[in-house]
Amino acid sequence: MSPDIDIALVEACQANPEGGLDGPFRELYERFKDRVYNVCFRITGNATDALDASQETFGILHRKVGEFRFQSKFSSWVYRIAVNASIDLKRRSSARKLISLDALEEAGGPARRSGAELRDDAIEMPMASASRGELELEIQKAISRLSPKLRTVTVLRYTESQSYQEISQTLQISLGTVKSRLARAHDALDRELSPVLERHYLG
Amino acid sequence: MLPDCNTSRDRLLADPECASKEEHLRECVDCQVWWARARRVSESITSLPRIPVPAELASAVEATLAEGRSQDGPDSLVERALRSLPRVPAPAILDDLVLDPSPLYTGTTAQLLTGLSRVRTPNVLERLVQEELEAPARHRVERFVGDLERPTVPAALDESPLPQLRPNRGLRSFLAPVAAIAAGLVLWGNLGTRDHQPESIDYGFDVVRVTSPEQLSPLAQSILGGLTTGSRLTPSSEKGRAQ
Numbered sequence: 001m002s003p004d005i006d007i008a009l010v011e012a013c014q015a016n017p018e019g020g021l022d023g024p025f026r027e028l029y030e031r032f033k034d035r036v037y038n039v040c041f042r043i044t045g046n047a048t049d050a051l052d053a054s055q056e057t058f059g060i061l062h063r064k065v066g067e068f069r070f071q072s073k074f075s076s077w078v079y080r081i082a083v084n085a086s087i088d089l090k091r092r093s094s095a096r097k098l099i100s101l102d103a104l105e106e107a108g109g110p111a112r113r114s115g116a117e118l119r120d121d122a123i124e125m126p127m128a129s130a131s132r133g134e135l136e137l138e139i140q141k142a143i144s145r146l147s148p149k150l151r152t153v154t155v156l157r158y159t160e161s162q163s164y165q166e167i168s169q170t171l172q173i174s175l176g177t178v179k180s181r182l183a184r185a186h187d188a189l190d191r192e193l194s195p196v197l198e199r200h201y202l203g
Numbered sequence: 204m205l206p207d208c209n210t211s212r213d214r215l216l217a218d219p220e221c222a223s224k225e226e227h228l229r230e231c232v233d234c235q236v237w238w239a240r241a242r243r244v245s246e247s248i249t250s251l252p253r254i255p256v257p258a259e260l261a262s263a264v265e266a267t268l269a270e271g272r273s274q275d276g277p278d279s280l281v282e283r284a285l286r287s288l289p290r291v292p293a294p295a296i297l298d299d300l301v302l303d304p305s306p307l308y309t310g311t312t313a314q315l316l317t318g319l320s321r322v323r324t325p326n327v328l329e330r331l332v333q334e335e336l337e338a339p340a341r342h343r344v345e346r347f348v349g350d351l352e353r354p355t356v357p358a359a360l361d362e363s364p365l366p367q368l369r370p371n372r373g374l375r376s377f378l379a380p381v382a383a384i385a386a387g388l389v390l391w392g393n394l395g396t397r398d399h400q401p402e403s404i405d406y407g408f409d410v411v412r413v414t415s416p417e418q419l420s421p422l423a424q425s426i427l428g429g430l431t432t433g434s435r436l437t438p439s440s441e442k443g444r445a446q
Contacts, residue, residue, distance in 0.1 A: 020269060021264060037256045038253055047254075054256075054260055054263075055260065055267055058264040058267065059268065136251055139247050139248060154248065159248065164217050179216070183212065183213065183216060186216065186245075189244045193243075193244055194244075197244075197247060
């Protein structure tokens with residue numbers, strides 16, 4: 001990822017603010033779609049919300065790119081928008097799920113709901129790798145059970161391979177905060193994942 | 204956990220590559236166990252596959268850009284909500300405040316408040332405070348009683364529970380004028396006799412001033428002797444003499 005290319009693309013988008021996906025914004029979209037979608041997926045925990053959050057992220061990006069003043073890395077700015085869009089969407093989605101869960105329980109118990117969630121979360125994969133798929137699902141569930149702050153730091157650190165400095169810039173928090181959040185996330189994930197990982201690797 | 208453990212663990216989380224150079228890790232068994240678990244956790248997350256971007260994202264983004272705003276975005280929701288707010292007309296007093304050069308409108312709030320005339324303390328306040336200090340309980344009761352709401356007469360009172368004790372309406376209509384006439388006669392009589400009263404009241408005896416007991420009549424002297432039983436009478440004594 002070259003910051004120079006990002007700068008040139010941003011300047012091109014700023015020069016052509018009315019352009020859609022046909023103009024320079026298309027290139028920006030292509031450069032960031034994987035990062036944006038994966039951050040959104042890991043934070044929201046499911047494909048539907050990830051798609052909505054990604055769409056929202058690029059919508060905001062298109063509207064606000066003219067206001068970007070190059071005072072930070074453009075990629076940090078994009079990540080920040082994606083993180084915020086995902087957390088907001090997750091919050092709205094959780095509120096909706098609470099309502100629908102009540103309705104489902106009234107209709108016939110929570111078992112059906114968990115089945116629906118699993119279908120929603122599932123990643124299609126061959127039968128041979130079913131075990132690996134289950135483990136990934138457990139890991140994703142453990143990430144999803146973290147608080148939004150810890151989840152965000154974990155995702156940026158381990159799925160996006162950001163350094164502490166980059167996380168600090170992206171989330172606009174101090175290095176100390178990054179450190180403590182990551183340590184707390186590790187403790188929580190260790191409690192959640194150790195039994196799963198032992199079962200997977202040993203049993 | 205030793206004080207070094209935290210520092211070492213922070214370093215390891217920040218830079219896993221430095222594990223081989225971490226002296227503390229070689230010595231501390233707790234940290235070795237912790238690091239093994241932490242590495243397993245981080246590797247399990249890092250090994251999560253990249254999720255392929257769904258093909259519909261491009262069309263969804265395209266639709267969003269065509270709309271000119273992100274769908275259901277928090278910013279656009281706020282902007283839309285703000286745009287939908289009705290315009291509030293400027294109050295008429297704004298013209299006065301801006302255009303009127305009178306000092307009332309030109310000063311700051313503090314100046315306006317400072318310029319307000321002092322209200323004189325009412326004279327009665329001193330007396331009320333004095334009374335309050337002298338007998339606080341009594342005045343509190345007075346204030347409390349004074350504030351009590353005056354109850355209205357209930358309509359049921361007209362329907363007395365003992366109607367037999369009250370004169371009936373016919374008798375009342377007869378007695379009322381008779382009593383008025385009687386009162387008038389008494390008043391007239393009093394006024395009439397008052398015109399014929401003498402100027403001075405005749406009590407049936409005279410008051411005579413004497414300077415010595417010898418000037419009294421013999422009867423009066425004997426009565427006086429009996430009353431005083433030999434005490435000396437002073438010349439300044441005043442005695443009434445019945446005629």
